[in-house]
Amino acid sequence: MPVEKRRSAKSRRAIYDAALALVTEIGYPRTTIEGIAARAGVGKQTIYRWWSSKADVLLEAFLDLGERTARAAGQEPADQAIPDTGDLAADLKAVLRATVDELRDPRFEAPSRALAAEGVVDPELGRLIVAKLLEPSLQLYADRLRAAQRAGQIRPGIDPRIALELFVSPLAQRWLQHTAPFDYEYTDTLVDYALYGLAPR
Amino acid sequence: MPVEKRRSAKSRRAIYDAALALVTEIGYPRTTIEGIAARAGVGKQTIYRWWSSKADVLLEAFLDLGERTARAAGQEPADQAIPDTGDLAADLKAVLRATVDELRDPRFEAPSRALAAEGVVDPELGRLIVAKLLEPSLQLYADRLRAAQRAGQIRPGIDPRIALELFVSPLAQRWLQHTAPFDYEYTDTLVDYALYGLAPR
Structure with a gap:
C-alpha cells in the first residue's frame, strides 16, 4: 500500500473513533467537525475533504464499525445476506441472537443510543439514519422472507416489509427502553410467535 | 368546588401546559423547574409543593394529557381497559387505530418525541417513563390477551407480555423513525399477522 494511502486509512480510523467517542460523551448536538x-x-x-457534515462522518463511522465487527466475527463484510439453510426459523433466530450480542457490545451501545435519540427529534438526521443504516439492513430480512415465500414457507399474501417488523421492532424497542429481559430466549420466542401466530392453529 | 381547590386545579393545568411546551421547544435537558x-x-x-423534580412534573403532565384526550373522545379516564366484544382482532384493531390518531395529534407528537429521545440516553428518566407511562398501558394489552387465552382464542403456551410486542412495538418504531406509512391499514395488518402468523396454516 502506498504511503499516502496508508496515511489516509489511519486518519480515517482516527476520525471515526473520535466521532463515535464524542457523540457518546457529549451527545450529537454538541459534537462538531472542529471537535x-x-x-x-x-x-x-x-x-x-472527505465529508460534508458531522452527520456524514458519524454515519460512515457506524458503517465502518459494523464492518469491523462482522470481520472480527469471521464474516466478510460483503457477505451480509441472511443465511438460507432452508430452515427459516433457525436462520432468523441465528441472526437475531447475533444482533443481541452486537447491541450489548459497549462499543456499539453508547454511540448507537446517542444517534437513535437524536434521530427521534431531528427529522433530517432521522431520515439519514433510516436511509443509510436502517433500511439497508431491514432489506436483508425482507429478502430472506421473500425467499421463504417462494419456498412456500410464508403465506403468499404476506408483505415481507411489514412481516419483518414483528420480530425486528420488538427487539429494537426492548433494547431502547430496557423494559424486560433482552436475551436469546426472548428473540427465539419472537421468531416462533411471528411465524406461527398467537391464535390456535 | 371551593375557591382554593379551583385555584389549585388552574395552577396545575398551567404548570402542565408550560412543562409540555418547554420540553417541545427546548428539549428535556434544558427544561428546568424555574423555567x-x-x-x-x-x-x-x-x-x-406538589412535585420533587422536573421529570415528575412532565410525567404527570403526560398522564393528564392522556386523560383529557380520553375524555374528549367520550371515554371515562378510569375506563381504560381494552374493550372485550369477544372478537379479539376487532378489539385490537380499534385500539391501535385510536393510538394512530393520538400519536399523530400535534399536542402529543412533539412532547412525546422529546421525552422518548431523552429516555433513550438518560437511564433514570428511561426507567421512570417505562414504569409510569409505558408498562401500565402495556398491561392493558396483556390483560386483553389473557382474557382471549381463557376464551381459547390465543394458544395456551403464549406469553401475553411478549405477544403484545408483535403489534405494539412495530407501531412505536414506525412512529419514532418515520420508516414507512403509519395508518389504519398498517395497524390492521399487524394485528392479522400477529394473530395468525406468517407461516402457512
Missing part, C-alpha cells in the same frame, strides 16, 4: 478534528489530531480541512 | 414556573406564572415553591 472531531481536534480529538483525531487532524486538521478540520482533512475532514471537510 | 416551568416562569412560563406558568407561578412561584417555584408552588411546583416544589
Whole structure:
C-alpha cells in the first residue's frame, strides 16, 4: 500500500473513533467537525475533504464499525445476506441472537443510543439514519422472507416489509427502553410467535 | 368546588401546559423547574409543593394529557381497559387505530418525541417513563390477551407480555423513525399477522 494511502486509512480510523467517542460523551448536538478534528489530531480541512457534515462522518463511522465487527466475527463484510439453510426459523433466530450480542457490545451501545435519540427529534438526521443504516439492513430480512415465500414457507399474501417488523421492532424497542429481559430466549420466542401466530392453529 | 381547590386545579393545568411546551421547544435537558414556573406564572415553591423534580412534573403532565384526550373522545379516564366484544382482532384493531390518531395529534407528537429521545440516553428518566407511562398501558394489552387465552382464542403456551410486542412495538418504531406509512391499514395488518402468523396454516 502506498504511503499516502496508508496515511489516509489511519486518519480515517482516527476520525471515526473520535466521532463515535464524542457523540457518546457529549451527545450529537454538541459534537462538531472542529471537535472531531481536534480529538483525531487532524486538521478540520482533512475532514471537510472527505465529508460534508458531522452527520456524514458519524454515519460512515457506524458503517465502518459494523464492518469491523462482522470481520472480527469471521464474516466478510460483503457477505451480509441472511443465511438460507432452508430452515427459516433457525436462520432468523441465528441472526437475531447475533444482533443481541452486537447491541450489548459497549462499543456499539453508547454511540448507537446517542444517534437513535437524536434521530427521534431531528427529522433530517432521522431520515439519514433510516436511509443509510436502517433500511439497508431491514432489506436483508425482507429478502430472506421473500425467499421463504417462494419456498412456500410464508403465506403468499404476506408483505415481507411489514412481516419483518414483528420480530425486528420488538427487539429494537426492548433494547431502547430496557423494559424486560433482552436475551436469546426472548428473540427465539419472537421468531416462533411471528411465524406461527398467537391464535390456535 | 371551593375557591382554593379551583385555584389549585388552574395552577396545575398551567404548570402542565408550560412543562409540555418547554420540553417541545427546548428539549428535556434544558427544561428546568424555574423555567416551568416562569412560563406558568407561578412561584417555584408552588411546583416544589406538589412535585420533587422536573421529570415528575412532565410525567404527570403526560398522564393528564392522556386523560383529557380520553375524555374528549367520550371515554371515562378510569375506563381504560381494552374493550372485550369477544372478537379479539376487532378489539385490537380499534385500539391501535385510536393510538394512530393520538400519536399523530400535534399536542402529543412533539412532547412525546422529546421525552422518548431523552429516555433513550438518560437511564433514570428511561426507567421512570417505562414504569409510569409505558408498562401500565402495556398491561392493558396483556390483560386483553389473557382474557382471549381463557376464551381459547390465543394458544395456551403464549406469553401475553411478549405477544403484545408483535403489534405494539412495530407501531412505536414506525412512529419514532418515520420508516414507512403509519395508518389504519398498517395497524390492521399487524394485528392479522400477529394473530395468525406468517407461516402457512
